[in-house]
């Protein structure tokens with residue numbers, strides 16, 4: 223590694239050589255690019271020594287802080303044992319132990335784990351597996367997928383096809399196989415006098431109408447359980463998941479839940495599905511599962527699905543692979559992450575953390591320029607009331623820049639401000655986060 227230079231050097235060199243993700247690069251003529259030097263706990267530091275509270279867990283992946291001593295120690299040990307081995311024809315301790323533990327966390331309902339690297343590749347796997355399982359069962363007409371309005375499942379061609387965010391999807395429309403889009407159970411859509419459960423029932427009726435008409439052609443419905451994050455932290459009642467599970471059983475449609483963003487304790491339980499007391503046919507996991515250390519994703523599935531592929535005929539097998547499938551380092555980071563959940567009673571301690579931050583955010587919740595203040599587990603969100611479309615269009619970028627000036631890493635989605643901090647936030651950090659979020663909001667609304 224070269225010696226540390228100033229932040230400005232790295233920024234200039236990055237802008238010349240790195241194409242940054244999810245970014246209109248021209249915006250960096252005005253929007254800051256931060257060159258991170260190192261991280262500790264909930265904080266990131268740049269090369270000039272400025273610090274930023276990572277209030278969105280570095281795109282929702284970091285659970286136990288940066289440079290976590292326990293995960294570091296496990297990874298260092300693993301580095302000296304085995305950095306990687308292919309998973310076709312070979313296996314290794316970390317991938318076996320991780321698969322066993324995850325399966326047992328589903329009460330062994332989801333008995334097999336298939337591995338990949340990023341979230342989108344887990345979604346691709348679930349979609350392909352569903353389609354292929356029906357084909358192997360002699361139901362080759364079941365080829366369509368259903369997704370929810372506002373859904374987000376990743377950027378690869380298959381995952382984008384079941385995504386319903388125009389900004390990410392529209393440019394690639396001609397490349398994508400159309401999915402059927404059903405109503406979102408987003409509780410913000412409640413009509414006068416309706417509860418979140420009423421909205422859930424209404425949205426489930428939409429699913430039923432489609433299934434009743436086309437179940438013979440539908441392979442699966444894919445859902446982000448409890449919180450549709452990328453569309454703007456749209457939250458729904460767990461009842462929706464129960465209703466869809468029952469419909470999937472009745473009409474013989476697979477249920478894929480994408481817990482890539484909401485799994486690993488983010489909504490209060492380890493799996494979001496637990497709050498509805500249901501299990502899907504496929505469960506996609508990524509992001510937090512490696513503690514935010516290494517790219518790791520996986521699909522957990524039921525034994526019936528696994529058995530549908532088990533045969534002497536090679537073509538009935540699931541012949542999907544990625545070079546880094548089940549990487550031992552990534553699996554070891556995941557095992558360390560699961561150990562922290564167990565040893566530190568994380569889910570219970572997060573309840574207290576969540577109550578503290580919710581209380582500290584109360585003034586924002588009551589602010590007349592705010593609507594739909596909402597929280598589930600370790601996710602908080604509110605929508606800024608910004609009637610001027612031009613100001614609304616730049617709200618996120620202006621907020622991001624103002625947040626950095628106030629030592630916060632926050633990136634609103636449109637006019638939705640959200641917090642998704644790591645599970646190591648102390649009381650002082652919580653208070654600072656709430657106070658500064660309010661200050662930044664004031665600055666941005668008044669500017």
Ligand SMILES: Cc1ncc(COP(=O)(O)O)c(C=O)c1O
Nearest residue numbers: 340341342374375376480482483
């Ligand atoms: C629900 C959901 N699914 C899939 C993805 C895609 O994951 P990745 O960016 O790792 O490909 C994301 C990413 O934000 C997500 O939030």
